[in-house]
Amino acid sequence: MIDEDLLYDVHQLGILTPWSLLTTLIYTNTKYFNLKTVESHMTISFANFGKYSQWERLGNANTQGQQMNYLRFYAHNPDLKSLVNSPTVYEISEQINDPVRCPIKQYDCYVSKCPEQIRGTADVFYLRPLTDSINENSIWYSNESLSPTIIDQILNRLKLLPDFYNQTKPVETTALSSNGNSTVSSTASAASSTTPTTNN
Numbered sequence: 001m002i003d004e005d006l007l008y009d010v011h012q013l014g015i016l017t018p019w020s021l022l023t024t025l026i027y028t029n030t031k032y033f034n035l036k037t038v039e040s041h042m043t044i045s046f047a048n049f050g051k052y053s054q055w056e057r058l059g060n061a062n063t064q065g066q067q068m069n070y071l072r073f074y075a076h077n078p079d080l081k082s083l084v085n086s087p088t089v090y091e092i093s094e095q096i097n098d099p100v101r102c103p104i105k106q107y108d109c110y111v112s113k114c115p116e117q118i119r120g121t122a123d124v125f126y127l128r129p130l131t132d133s134i135n136e137n138s139i140w141y142s143n144e145s146l147s148p149t150i151i152d153q154i155l156n157r158l159k160l161l162p163d164f165y166n167q168t169k170p171v172e173t174t175a176l177s178s179n180g181n182s183t184v185s186s187t188a189s190a191a192s193s194t195t196p197t198t199n200n
Contacts, residue, residue, distance in 0.1 A: 001160055018113070023157075038151050046111075046125055072089055113141055118143060128141065
């Protein structure tokens with residue numbers, strides 16, 4: 001097993017390059033949204049994701065508050081007939097104290113580097129990096145989807161991280177509809193509490 005901190009230190013995780021950003025997105029989706037196989041990663045698209053914000057108090061005795069951002073992931077339902085009105089939803093919250101590793105900021109960065117006509121589509125999520133030279137303000141990714149072979153190679157490396165084997169619990173769908181002070185900016189999410197499991 002290797003340490004997640006080490007992969008950030010050597011820039012295999014992070015947002016500095018197209019490939020490190022892709023690897024980070026695959027790791028986030030594995031760690032928080034239970035996507036453990038190549039097949040599960042290949043079935044998702046931009047339409048599975050979305051953000052919302054909610055105003056929250058800083059403490060019970062504190063009248064001050066701040067806006068918190070959340071990312072949701074709506075998982076594919078195996079039985080649409082029974083689950084059509086009760087989707088499996090995961091949710092993660094913004095990591096204000098660690099913006100470099102905040103999965104929401106990483107997601108925003110990835111979306112901003114993708115071609116505008118691809119964002120929000122229901123066909124693809126992982127895109128192949130461009131081979132041309134890039135800069136911080138340019139588009140980093142092509143219109144082509146990342147191949148299953150490359151995703152498999154990345155997943156095999158990520159299996160060395162202990163959190164790869166976490167199993168995240170979805171959020172209650174009844175709680176989702178009770179967010180009275182929330183502002184939804186698109187669709188989707190993932191649960192922030194995870195329970196590690198052993199690798200069989």
